[in-house]
Amino acid sequence: MNKTTLYTLKSLYRDDFRVTGYEFGSGKKSVCIVGSSRGNEVQQLYCCSQLIRKFRQLEAEGRIAAGHKILVLPSINPCSMNIQKRFWPTDNTDINRMFPGYCLGETTQRIADGVFREISEYQFGIQFTSFYMPGDFVPHVRLMDEGFSCPETARQFGLPYVVIRRVRPYDTATLNYNWQVWDTQAFSLYTTSTARIDPNSAGQAVLAVMNFLSRQDIIKYTVPGGLRSRVVNDADLISIRTAKSGIFVPMVKAGDTVEAGQPLANILEPYEGDILETLYAPLPMTAFFVHNEPLTYADTAVIKLIES
Amino acid sequence: MIKKVASVGLPVDEVLEIRKNRILPERHGGSGKRISIVTGIHGDELEGQYVCFELQRRLEGHRECLEGIVDIYPAVNPLGIDSITRGIPAFDLDMNRLFPGNIDGSMTEYVAARIIEDLAGSDCVLDIHASNIYLTEIPQIRINELHQDILVPLAEAANVDFIWVHGASTVLESTLAYSLNNIGTPTLVVEMGVGMRITQEYGNQLVDGIFHLMKKLGIWSGEAAPVRKPIISRNPEDVCYLNAGVSGLFVPVAEHGARLGRDALIGRIVDPLCGKVLDEVRAPEDGMLFTIREYPIVVEGSLMGRLLKKEVCGYE
Numbered sequence: 001m002n003k004t005t006l007y008t009l010k011s012l013y014r015d016d017f018r019v020t021g022y023e024f025g026s027g028k029k030s031v032c033i034v035g036s037s038r039g040n041e042v043q044q045l046y047c048c049s050q051l052i053r054k055f056r057q058l059e060a061e062g063r064i065a066a067g068h069k070i071l072v073l074p075s076i077n078p079c080s081m082n083i084q085k086r087f088w089p090t091d092n093t094d095i096n097r098m099f100p101g102y103c104l105g106e107t108t109q110r111i112a113d114g115v116f117r118e119i120s121e122y123q124f125g126i127q128f129t130s131f132y133m134p135g136d137f138v139p140h141v142r143l144m145d146e147g148f149s150c151p152e153t154a155r156q157f158g159l160p161y162v163v164i165r166r167v168r169p170y171d172t173a174t175l176n177y178n179w180q181v182w183d184t185q186a187f188s189l190y191t192t193s194t195a196r197i198d199p200n201s202a203g204q205a206v207l208a209v210m211n212f213l214s215r216q217d218i219i220k221y222t223v224p225g226g227l228r229s230r231v232v233n234d235a236d237l238i239s240i241r242t243a244k245s246g247i248f249v250p251m252v253k254a255g256d257t258v259e260a261g262q263p264l265a266n267i268l269e270p271y272e273g274d275i276l277e278t279l280y281a282p283l284p285m286t287a288f289f290v291h292n293e294p295l296t297y298a299d300t301a302v303i304k305l306i307e308s
Numbered sequence: 309m310i311k312k313v314a315s316v317g318l319p320v321d322e323v324l325e326i327r328k329n330r331i332l333p334e335r336h337g338g339s340g341k342r343i344s345i346v347t348g349i350h351g352d353e354l355e356g357q358y359v360c361f362e363l364q365r366r367l368e369g370h371r372e373c374l375e376g377i378v379d380i381y382p383a384v385n386p387l388g389i390d391s392i393t394r395g396i397p398a399f400d401l402d403m404n405r406l407f408p409g410n411i412d413g414s415m416t417e418y419v420a421a422r423i424i425e426d427l428a429g430s431d432c433v434l435d436i437h438a439s440n441i442y443l444t445e446i447p448q449i450r451i452n453e454l455h456q457d458i459l460v461p462l463a464e465a466a467n468v469d470f471i472w473v474h475g476a477s478t479v480l481e482s483t484l485a486y487s488l489n490n491i492g493t494p495t496l497v498v499e500m501g502v503g504m505r506i507t508q509e510y511g512n513q514l515v516d517g518i519f520h521l522m523k524k525l526g527i528w529s530g531e532a533a534p535v536r537k538p539i540i541s542r543n544p545e546d547v548c549y550l551n552a553g554v555s556g557l558f559v560p561v562a563e564h565g566a567r568l569g570r571d572a573l574i575g576r577i578v579d580p581l582c583g584k585v586l587d588e589v590r591a592p593e594d595g596m597l598f599t600i601r602e603y604p605i606v607v608e609g610s611l612m613g614r615l616l617k618k619e620v621c622g623y624e
């Protein structure tokens with residue numbers, strides 16, 4: 001293992017902003033794994049820490065295949081993590097909307113540029129990331145429909161689902177999108193949680209990465225069976241929307257299978273406790289995403305269902 | 309007449325309403341044309357608030373000269389304005405990345421779609437911004453090069469100092485202005501002043517421009533002061549960006565709008581802990597300082613100013 005500082009930015013009163021990378025193996029740039037890019041992505045950080053622990057062990061046991069280099073960046077935004085703010089401290093910009101970056105530009109453009117120089121040109125790029133809406137997910141791999149990350153390759157993670165996302169204009173400045181522009185096959189990994197640690201889904205994500213790397217012959221690791229992921233387009237998810245604002249009381253968890261007509265959640269009147277509405281499953285499916293805040297707005301997709 | 313553009317119930321005993329004021333001509337007939345003034349997409353940019361007020365104050369004096377419709381939308385992001393938040397609070401979303409929205413979408417997408425529906429068909433829309441809380445700007449209009457043929461002549465009537473025609477970018481396709489221009493509703497993006505403040509001088513200048521524009525469009529038959537001739541820049545090379553080379557406290561020396569010679573001192577970046585000057589910020593070329601940093605703390609990369617090259621400004 002080789003621990004290096006990939007990027008540094010001096011601050012006036014705080015410690016230097018450092019992006020730290022952990023290298024395992026040597027040779028061609030095979031895979032780069034990026035953890036948190038926002039200050040609240042603690043689960044993403046945790047997943048990387050568990051991977052680093054695993055890779056150290058594999059390296060010591062000589063189980064990283066010759067000629068392959070693995071780079072892990074547990075966080076590209078420690079500065080925001082330390083003040084518990086999702087975006088950049090001074091200007092609230094999102095580093096994951098600044099790629100490929102610009103070395104003469106604004107602060108977060110410079111960070112994106114400095115980091116991207118170190119993490120591009122890998123064959124595979126894996127990013128642990130989060131959704132802009134608060135909620136729990138079934139662990140899955142996401143890839144963009146433009147570009148050349150292929151769903152068959154994504155299946156090698158062995159997670160229950162591979163979701164293909166239609167590219168929207170604001171996606172073009174994300175790390176995933178820009179990795180692909182520069183010929184890296186990019187995959188975004190979503191685990192259950194973001195702002196709190198969910199050890200089980202983190203474990204599932206670590207195993208998924210191990211699955212993938214062993215199927216690519218980058219590491220030697222015995223993968224038990226592994227399931228065949230279902231490939232779904234994001235347009236095929238069924239959004240269950242609230243009609244009312246109020247207190248959100250879910251009756252299912254992410255990953256639960258539901259029957260047609262099963263109540264999924266109630267929205268309560270916040271002062272008097274009456275049930276304003278009950279949300280039902282229209283079809284037998286699996287709860288893929290479940291909102292996890294106690295309040296909800298109207299017209300919000302609080303639950304997303306996916307075919308089982 | 310106050311009209312509701314969009315309305316959404318919030319979780320706890322509150323209704324979010326986006327409202328506009330529609331000002332109609334006193335007599336029937338008229339030109340049937342419509343100008344729409346929009347501001348507050350970024351909740352911490354308040355220069356447009358004064359413009360909305362001042363425009364109505366002046367209209368009130370000579371309502372008989374109004375020949376068309378004036379729609380005023382002072383707060384399209386009311387939660388942001390109330391909480392001194394640039395984006396939409398609770399979602400941490402930049403509202404100007406949500407357009408054209410989706411009428412069947414989430415609350416924020418629905419509100420965006422309703423705003424577009426309501427503005428569509430205007431003969432001209434002004435979307436008034438105030439830079440951000442870090443930088444002060446001279447009154448200017450920013451135009452996507454894709455729409456310059458229609459927009460530059462309108463912008464020239466708006467009494468701004470500068471028209472900046474910039475390159476197309478995919479990310480900007482989700483702005484209000486792009487979405488409206490894309491459906492054939494001419495929309496000008498005004499940037500002036502600084503966030504969290506009002507600069508009355510700039511506001512008055514723009515209101516003069518709005519009257520001039522209304523006269524050109526056949527919405528106003530009364531007096532309209534002559535407008536200044538703006539500098540127009542179409543080449544990205546015309547503008548020099550001054551980004552901080554080190555983190556520190558930026559102490560400006562040059563005045564906003566100053567015409568500077570090459571190497572003129574613009575400001576210093578200092579370290580208050582050690583009492584040292586860390587860097588001197590100097591003009592890389594002859595030019596006019598059309599943007600200057602207002603918020604004093606800088607991090608490496610922070611923008612401290614922008615310079616428009618002398619040959620573009622056309623001064624001696």
Ligand SMILES: [Zn+2]
Nearest residue numbers: 350353437438
């Ligand atoms: Zn703005």
